[in-house]
Amino acid sequence: MSDKEQLIPINIEDEMKTAYIDYSMSVIVSRALPDVRDGLKPVHRRVLFGMHELGITSNKPYKKSARIVGEVLGKYHPHGDTSVYDTMVRMAQEWSMRYQLIDGQGNFGSVDGDSPAAMRYTEARMQKLSEEMLSDIDKDTVDHQLNFDDTIHEPTVLPTRIPNLLVNGASGIAVGMATNMAPHNLSEVVDGTIAYIDNKEIEIEDLMQHIKAPDFPTGGTIYGYDGVKEAYKTGRGRIVMRAKTRFEEINGKECIIVDEIPYQVNKADMIKKTADLVNDKKLEGISLIRDESDRNGMRIVYFLKRDAVPNVVLNTLFKHTALQSSFSINNIALVKGRPQMLNLKDLISNFVEHRHDVVVRRTKFELKKAEDRAHILEGLIIASDHIDEVIALIRASANAEEARSKLIERFELTEVQAKAIVEMRLRQLTGLEQDKLRDEYNELLKTIEDLKDILANEDRRMTIIKEELEEIKKKYGDERRSNIEYAGGDVSMEDMIPDEQVVITISHAGYIKRTPLTEYKTQSRGGVGQKASTTRDEDFLEYIFVGTNHQYMLFFTKNGKCHWMRVFEIPEGSKASKGRAIQNLMNIENDDKIHAFICTQDLKDEDYVNSHYVLMATKKGQVKKTSLEQYSRPRTNGINAITIKEGDELLSASLTTGDSQVMLALKSGKAVRFEEEKTRPMGRTASGVRGISLANDSDEVVGMIIVNHPQEETVLVVSENGYGKRTYIDDPETGDQIYRLTNRGGKGVKTISVTEKTGNLVSLKSVTDQDELMIIKKSGVAIRMSMNELRTMGRATQGVKLINIKDGDAIAAVAKIMVEDDENDDIKDIESQDNIDKE
Numbered sequence: 001m002s003d004k005e006q007l008i009p010i011n012i013e014d015e016m017k018t019a020y021i022d023y024s025m026s027v028i029v030s031r032a033l034p035d036v037r038d039g040l041k042p043v044h045r046r047v048l049f050g051m052h053e054l055g056i057t058s059n060k061p062y063k064k065s066a067r068i069v070g071e072v073l074g075k076y077h078p079h080g081d082t083s084v085y086d087t088m089v090r091m092a093q094e095w096s097m098r099y100q101l102i103d104g105q106g107n108f109g110s111v112d113g114d115s116p117a118a119m120r121y122t123e124a125r126m127q128k129l130s131e132e133m134l135s136d137i138d139k140d141t142v143d144h145q146l147n148f149d150d151t152i153h154e155p156t157v158l159p160t161r162i163p164n165l166l167v168n169g170a171s172g173i174a175v176g177m178a179t180n181m182a183p184h185n186l187s188e189v190v191d192g193t194i195a196y197i198d199n200k201e202i203e204i205e206d207l208m209q210h211i212k213a214p215d216f217p218t219g220g221t222i223y224g225y226d227g228v229k230e231a232y233k234t235g236r237g238r239i240v241m242r243a244k245t246r247f248e249e250i251n252g253k254e255c256i257i258v259d260e261i262p263y264q265v266n267k268a269d270m271i272k273k274t275a276d277l278v279n280d281k282k283l284e285g286i287s288l289i290r291d292e293s294d295r296n297g298m299r300i301v302y303f304l305k306r307d308a309v310p311n312v313v314l315n316t317l318f319k320h321t322a323l324q325s326s327f328s329i330n331n332i333a334l335v336k337g338r339p340q341m342l343n344l345k346d347l348i349s350n351f352v353e354h355r356h357d358v359v360v361r362r363t364k365f366e367l368k369k370a371e372d373r374a375h376i377l378e379g380l381i382i383a384s385d386h387i388d389e390v391i392a393l394i395r396a397s398a399n400a401e402e403a404r405s406k407l408i409e410r411f412e413l414t415e416v417q418a419k420a421i422v423e424m425r426l427r428q429l430t431g432l433e434q435d436k437l438r439d440e441y442n443e444l445l446k447t448i449e450d451l452k453d454i455l456a457n458e459d460r461r462m463t464i465i466k467e468e469l470e471e472i473k474k475k476y477g478d479e480r481r482s483n484i485e486y487a488g489g490d491v492s493m494e495d496m497i498p499d500e501q502v503v504i505t506i507s508h509a510g511y512i513k514r515t516p517l518t519e520y521k522t523q524s525r526g527g528v529g530q531k532a533s534t535t536r537d538e539d540f541l542e543y544i545f546v547g548t549n550h551q552y553m554l555f556f557t558k559n560g561k562c563h564w565m566r567v568f569e570i571p572e573g574s575k576a577s578k579g580r581a582i583q584n585l586m587n588i589e590n591d592d593k594i595h596a597f598i599c600t601q602d603l604k605d606e607d608y609v610n611s612h613y614v615l616m617a618t619k620k621g622q623v624k625k626t627s628l629e630q631y632s633r634p635r636t637n638g639i640n641a642i643t644i645k646e647g648d649e650l651l652s653a654s655l656t657t658g659d660s661q662v663m664l665a666l667k668s669g670k671a672v673r674f675e676e677e678k679t680r681p682m683g684r685t686a687s688g689v690r691g692i693s694l695a696n697d698s699d700e701v702v703g704m705i706i707v708n709h710p711q712e713e714t715v716l717v718v719s720e721n722g723y724g725k726r727t728y729i730d731d732p733e734t735g736d737q738i739y740r741l742t743n744r745g746g747k748g749v750k751t752i753s754v755t756e757k758t759g760n761l762v763s764l765k766s767v768t769d770q771d772e773l774m775i776i777k778k779s780g781v782a783i784r785m786s787m788n789e790l791r792t793m794g795r796a797t798q799g800v801k802l803i804n805i806k807d808g809d810a811i812a813a814v815a816k817i818m819v820e821d822d823e824n825d826d827i828k829d830i831e832s833q834d835n836i837d838k839e
Contacts, residue, residue, distance in 0.1 A: 264553025379417025
């Protein structure tokens, strides 16, 4: 060791701490985390700025990617070429970026995880959207810093017009922290930002009316809403994503079709892992997987085995494969150079603050430029007013410097003005050019006044920001790609689903759909009716029910099982569509079938479920009453609702309060009426007690009604050949019992005179004048008629013809519809009525 050298002992622990902190801060600030203002990491910013400097805009020809990478490496980014090219590639991939920032030409990889071609083979240019991010960068809108070798300047942030951090999201792993931000829909983000500008005190819940949820480039479905709310309020949350799936029949085989997969899922890997699970017998019910994706879109087909239940298979796929995956939001970004956890409002407010700063700096730049030009014009105008003297003065000068000095002395000009006069061209001496000078000067004075007003008035600046955002939305805004299934994780967002009346229909083969009630028209009694549904060959609509979207539905099968669903979860279909196979929505056994269903209110309301009962009736005349509370916690595969004896099946189920009356009607035309209290509450597994005695072995119950107001309600009975009638339960004038109250289990009294002409009884309903009737034939034709058109008759008569029945046809189902007083949908089918009159 030489004399001049000196050893300084250092504690290795302290040195490691210091060095590691320096390294970690460098990674955090200069590599891994995006800036909250433009949503970019340094490498992304440098790629876009490098392309801007090269002039590779969206309207110019593509340039080799290697040329762009070389520009960025040589001037701004002192790292490997792979990091720059990988960044470029991702910015050009439509499945990675919600709004691409680079327009790539060539092989930029695929959603299957294929590698992009080498940079010498691909070409790129900026997207129009990227140009908006660099807009006004030459107007001193952002700070610049020296590059790695202090030779040129680069921007520290871009003056973006787009809230890029929210729109495209970001992900990165720093040291001791990471970020993972979801992409969003540009139109929604702009609406939310404008709402924030209009009211800086806006709550996050109000912002969520505009920015509903992330919007992923690959589409898919956001399953459940709790994670979204948590992320928007705290900056952290877990979002469950599901593939967009549907059921389809291909060559007689039931198939699951996947049209969109969750964000950041490798399609090829997902298919391979699914195939491995099928081969290992961990996934049952799939016979073949085929990837039919092409340039027109994604399509993965899972062919199911003949005995597989599609809904069960789909749920298994969601559970065991990447068809369902999660996105953990962790909103960490750099705010003024420091990493910070940000909620939705923080993200928007930081962008608006940045945008405001850009507008102020741009306005100051434009003001200085306008004032400098106005200053020169003032000198030129002075010169034009004294043009002869100016010319003589310049001619008498030995050189330009002397001329400038004389001009400054004579006319009290500045150096800049004098220089402009000396360099003035001869054509500016014409009268027209002199007028132009004055016009330009006057316009500049107006511009200066306007720019000063902008700088003095924050409201004007905010208006400018809003107008620019609206312009961005108009140019680049699009529809959401990701659906939101609010019912997936919770149902607290049900207020976002309109609580409109819907008609729920179930066909004989088990197809279900819901249709807005407004699609059905009211017709006169006796009309032939309009086509109600397109069903399969030999299928017909068997059950029809009217409810509202927010209600809960309990489905009861003929074998005595109960399944649970919200009305808005039932797939919507037009009046003419056949609907969706019910076994695809619920895990119903192959030999079972839905036979009854009821609408209830909130099943989580203890008072409600404890004060209501489910009353059931079977075809062989058994009745059973059970507390609704026992049906408030259904399982995926359903729960036992009633034990059905051999040869019997569940026919009907109704919701009651425990103190109503019950009426049962038989195919043979008899009906019994008894007090509900005569049936004691039983457990779910009980089989019930006798409600009515059958006339013979072939007889069966066709309907059950619950009576609450016997002097106001009438009994409607309909026979299979289209005959029907209304009869009062109790005489409204005398109060006498027309259908007398008897003990449970009696033979009953005649409710319709069954003849060969009328056919057997098929339906029993309780109706009033305010009700409307929906009658469905086996052929699928429906007619809707008002009950006030049908007069009341005696209990033992055969009734009148309600609907025309053609040869081989018969009544399949009857339902009543409650009509509000202000409804005016009385459209008559005149052509059908003429046909009736001719008969």
